[in-house]
Amino acid sequence: MSETWDKRTTAVHGGTRRSQYGEVSEAIFLTQGFVYDSAEAAEARFLEAGDDEFIYARYGNPTVRMFEERIAALEGAEDAFATASGMAAVSGALTAMLRAGDHVVASRALFGSCLYILDEILTRYGVEVSFVDGTDLDQWRDALRADTKAVFFESVSNPTLEVIDLRAVCELAHGVGATVIVDNVFATPVFSDAIKQGADVVVYSATKHIDGQGRTLGGVILGTREFIRKTVEPYMKHTGGSMSPFTAWVMLKGLETLSLRVNAQADAAWALADALQGHDALRRVLYPGHASHPQHALSKAQMRKGGTVVALDLKGGQAAAFRFLDALKIARISNNLGDAKSIVTHPATTTHQRLPDDQKARLGITPGLIRFSLGLEDPQDLIADVQQALRAAG
């Protein structure tokens, strides 16, 4: 592995470990445990396991290690810990480092389960959490305190695609000595250099673009070697949220094509957003990579492309949004994103159904809002399908 490699090269070769057979494709070490040559060897490994020595798959496994090393190299992080899902990564990163009495500041526009962890679980264990409008730097400045231990936000928010000024929030947080944890799913490791821009810890739901073909759940926590091995690993290996070797193999193969996929998906997202500008049936078309997005300049300054998701707001509210979803012939109604298949979601009645109406309004989750995750289909086919469905929605 070389530090001068581009992300595309790293995503194909980073972290590769070959067995004595010299296999080309990564081996799946589908084993829970590992045998020792002697009782003395077992004792020595429990005392300190070397780089290529494993004890139990909940602690680590060669296939999982390949995935961790490959994505760490891709992200520009010193180390990584792979988890059973994106939520295991979010909850693991936070819980591993926090204790009762600590203070956390988080942006309010969050994936539902992330909000649940911050608002319901951490507070139950005596952690105080303050929520801010993530796009308002004054609110971050006001909420941060000398005893703030962690800051948490999604770099591009779900589903309204607000972009958070990563460099600025990191600078403010570091001013009070807080650790910045960024959920970087919408930005992807291909378009973002969150660690270089100041994030201390980056988490991904690998379920999304890293698998990218809708098969397995997974996640990863990235950070300094010290944070990953001294703080995250002891917590994760004892609480049981580790990634399975089979999943790690799927994710390794996903990383090989990640750059090609998300670049194609982002180009399709831009083309869709561009084709729908000023459409009669739409109140808003939101895509961070398009010049029409209110934070386009910030998006360009911190991401190579605007991601793979477009948000559409239909003037006709929920009734029109439902007619639109039902009329689509290519994009499928589901609640995932980053898949090879285009996926459409109506957040107000599904992923964000339980939020009170005033919260929905505050977050811009209007009755007409649709989240459109661009897949790998032909962009012109997708645009034509969206246009016919908008006509059908009246």
Ligand SMILES: *Cc1c(COP(=O)(O)O)cnc(C)c1O
């Ligand atoms: C999907 C998602 C998660 C959770 O990931 P899972 O793999 O479903 O557990 C967390 N954060 C964001 C922003 C997501 O989109």
